Amino acid sequence: MIEGKNIWKSFGQDTILERLNFKVEKGEFVTLVGASGCGKSTLLNMLLGTSTPTKGKLLLDGEAIPDQPNADRGIVFQHYSVFPHMTVLENVVATRGFQKNGVTGYLFGSAKKKAVGEAKSMLEQVGLKHVFNKYPSDLSGGMRQRLAIAQTLLANPRVLLLDEPFGALDPGIRAEMHELVLSLWKEHQLTVFMVTHDLKEGFYLGTRLWVLDKIRLDPTFHNAYGANITYDLPVGQTDSELYQGIKSDLNKTLAVMP
Amino acid sequence: MKRLTIYKPKSSTHIFLGMLPFVLLLLVYMGGSSARLADNPNDKLLPSFSTMGDAVKRVAMEPSKRTGEYVLWSDTASSLKRLGFGLSIAALIGLVLGIMTGALPVFSSALTPLITVISLVPPLALLPILFIVVGLGEVSKVALITIGIAPMIARDISRRAQEIPDQQLVKALTLGANSMQIILRVYLPQLLPHLFNSIRLAMGAAWLFLIAAEAIASTDGLGYRIFLVRRYLSMDLILPYVAWITLLAFIIDWLLIKLNQKLFPWFEAVGKS
Numbered sequence: 001m002i003e004g005k006n007i008w009k010s011f012g013q014d015t016i017l018e019r020l021n022f023k024v025e026k027g028e029f030v031t032l033v034g035a036s037g038c039g040k041s042t043l044l045n046m047l048l049g050t051s052t053p054t055k056g057k058l059l060l061d062g063e064a065i066p067d068q069p070n071a072d073r074g075i076v077f078q079h080y081s082v083f084p085h086m087t088v089l090e091n092v093v094a095t096r097g098f099q100k101n102g103v104t105g106y107l108f109g110s111a112k113k114k115a116v117g118e119a120k121s122m123l124e125q126v127g128l129k130h131v132f133n134k135y136p137s138d139l140s141g142g143m144r145q146r147l148a149i150a151q152t153l154l155a156n157p158r159v160l161l162l163d164e165p166f167g168a169l170d171p172g173i174r175a176e177m178h179e180l181v182l183s184l185w186k187e188h189q190l191t192v193f194m195v196t197h198d199l200k201e202g203f204y205l206g207t208r209l210w211v212l213d214k215i216r217l218d219p220t221f222h223n224a225y226g227a228n229i230t231y232d233l234p235v236g237q238t239d240s241e242l243y244q245g246i247k248s249d250l251n252k253t254l255a256v257m258p
Numbered sequence: 259m260k261r262l263t264i265y266k267p268k269s270s271t272h273i274f275l276g277m278l279p280f281v282l283l284l285l286v287y288m289g290g291s292s293a294r295l296a297d298n299p300n301d302k303l304l305p306s307f308s309t310m311g312d313a314v315k316r317v318a319m320e321p322s323k324r325t326g327e328y329v330l331w332s333d334t335a336s337s338l339k340r341l342g343f344g345l346s347i348a349a350l351i352g353l354v355l356g357i358m359t360g361a362l363p364v365f366s367s368a369l370t371p372l373i374t375v376i377s378l379v380p381p382l383a384l385l386p387i388l389f390i391v392v393g394l395g396e397v398s399k400v401a402l403i404t405i406g407i408a409p410m411i412a413r414d415i416s417r418r419a420q421e422i423p424d425q426q427l428v429k430a431l432t433l434g435a436n437s438m439q440i441i442l443r444v445y446l447p448q449l450l451p452h453l454f455n456s457i458r459l460a461m462g463a464a465w466l467f468l469i470a471a472e473a474i475a476s477t478d479g480l481g482y483r484i485f486l487v488r489r490y491l492s493m494d495l496i497l498p499y500v501a502w503i504t505l506l507a508f509i510i511d512w513l514l515i516k517l518n519q520k521l522f523p524w525f526e527a528v529g530k531s
Contacts, residue, residue: 071434080423084528085447098435105439137527
């Protein structure tokens with residue numbers, strides 16, 4: 001469970017976020033929308049650990065979120081999310097190598113064999129069966145994001161963070177990626193936070209939609225007041241039992257998918 | 259007629275245009291040479307190609323009367339050995355320092371000012387110090403090349419390391435990587451192709467230091483030879499030596515390009531995107 005308690009974030013005089021309070025249960029799929037500059041990415045970075053709240057507490061299962069990225073939280077960025085010098089397969093095998101507590105992160109013998117097997121089945125799940133030996137630069141934008149997702153999921157993170165992952169993709173490809181993310185979310189029972197600037201995407205994907213916006217706006221100094229969660233909408237109908245809710249949301253979501 | 263800014267020559271024209279200046283230079287040289295030789299058959303300034311050919315034959319195919327060595331080849335071997343050692347050591351030092359300062363802010367704080375200052379010292383000004391400290395032997399020449407090149411490479415690699423997108427580093431952390439793994443698996447492989455390019459750029463300076471060091475204190479080497487025969491105005495040997503040095507530089511550069519493409523097939527595409 002992730003909990004925010006009266007979180008503020010400011011850079012010098014600029015207040016980006018103020019008085020943020022939230023609770024997110026395991027298995028929820030939260031999408032964050034809002035105008036640029038309203039702290040979507042700032043909030044995601046705090047969840048990721050590359051940024052810390054100026055005031056307040058951000059808790060993961062009751063403990064403060066570490067102030068640097070680690071294997072608890074997986075991330076898929078819009079760009080540069082995979083390693084360009086590794087082939088598709090090596091990119092995913094690297095996940096297992098990094099998990100091993102060694103100096104080089106290279107795997108040998110049976111450990112390597114096992115990792116390669118796992119990587120291959122993960123790549124098949126995301127639809128990258130035929131490009132194991134290609135380099136990311138040979139892939140299309142959509143395929144690169146599939147690779148980034150496979151790489152992240154193999155690390156089995158407790159929280160999956162998506163930072164405008166499909167922002168640079170064509171609409172058709174984006175719809176395919178939505179389908180993929182929803183099916184993986186269901187299968188791996190992930191907790192997901194996704195930042196998007198596409199309100200429609202925010203509405204149709206996930207179980208919960210957050211709109212970040214400034215409640216008070218100073219017309220001469222925009223960052224005098226920070227943004228807050230102005231809408232916290234369950235997308236579709238959430239049942240009392242979360243699992244059922246997730247399932248029906250999923251079906252609803254899938255039904256409206258183009 | 260297309261505008262010149264968008265007109266691109268056909269491939270045959272392209273090659274012809276590329277060769278043209280070389281041919282013109284040769285013709286100019288031959289004209290000048292035969293004109294001077296017609297005036298004075300003993301002229302040494304612009305020797306004919308046959309004289310140069312004789313001189314090359316003497317140094318390349320006949321053992322020296324004094325030492326019994328084939329001078330051109332033993333000179334080439336000594337020079338390339340110095341160049342190879344100097345460049346390799348410089349590349350290794352530059353790579354290690356560059357990665358450390360580029361990847362680890364703590365090391366950057368501690369070392370970047372020092373590297374910057376060292377890179378500003380004119381290496382040739384250090385040559386007398388090297389001669390005093392390590393003597394006139396091989397070490398001083400290799401050390402000159404190393405001192406001259408390593409800071410250049412270190413700074414270049416450091417900058418390249420900082421250009422690696424933060425996203426990749428964060429991603430590696432979220433996959434569970436520790437600092438050493440990130441250096442060895444994310445930084446190092448992506449910096450090696452840059453190291454090759456950096457060596458290529460440093461090659462010109464390396465030859466400069468090599469020839470300077472050989473000219474001042476040496477008993478063999480390409481640089482030693484041309485400065486030696488200068489005393490006898492032996493343009494017939496100096497010109498072929500200069501051409502030979504240029505050819506060697508060209509071949510080394512070409513090999514480095516090919517090796518880079520072979521070892522790092524992903525690199526070119528990444529540079530483009």
